[in-house]
Amino acid sequence: MATNEVLLKDVKPLLRGFECQVIVLQRAEADPHFTRHGEAIYKYIVADKTGSIVLSIWGDRAKCIKSGDILRITGAEAKIRYGLLEMEALRASKVRRIGQDAMCFVEQPNYSEVTPQQLQEQYQQPLQPPRDPRDPAFSGHHHHHHHHPSISQQPPNSAPRLKYSNYPNDRPRRGGGFRGKARRIR
Structure with a gap:
């Protein structure tokens, strides 16, 4: 190297x-x-x-x-x-x-x-901090103690994805991708 x-x-x-x-x-x-x-x-x-x-x-x-x-x-x-x-x-x-x-x-x-600024915001910290189930705003004032099943949460590993805007000639491959003998990295 x-x-x-x-x-x-x-x-x-x-x-x-x-x-x-x-x-x-x-x-x-x-x-x-x-x-x-x-x-x-x-x-x-x-x-x-x-x-x-x-x-x-x-x-x-x-x-x-x-x-x-x-x-x-x-x-x-x-x-x-x-x-x-x-x-x-x-x-x-x-x-x-x-x-x-x-x-x-x-x-x-x-x-x-x-921009470098956006990068910091998107990749240095989670998209939305997970809310604490004990927070009254989480499930309304009536159910302080048990988790309300109808609240849908984002799956934990949904990383932010930026859209490709205007690359006309070939659609980007989805995901991180690997080619040939290269292994995908997680």
Whole structure:
């Protein structure tokens, strides 16, 4: 493991020159953008075992990247674009394809879809603190002592899920997912 290798959960705005290993989930946008000098920028959603992020890769080398490719990126940068975090592999960055499909990953949280503030709120603390059955508000004032069966509670492990908004070309896989020989992580 290289000394400056970073997991996606630790990617912070303005971090530069770091290395990471990710699996490509899908294109984030169907078509590349072009800079005013005519250089193509392709955007992908990539993931590792800590979450996913949008990765912009500069140059035509990105054309042949496809879902399931495992990439090692050296010299990556992170920046905030429209208030959300993105990772970039600029001209000077190295992008190597080191495999296909056999890598553990989770799709959530997607660090490019939520602001750092929202992340903290959604993933650092439970969605709703479980209410105490002794709390009078829990089951009305009449039944202080026994649990009212009609109160429905969320199942304990329903983690918050963020919706994919506008990725046109292929629907995200449901759940954390695993590909090929990669095992699902819980």
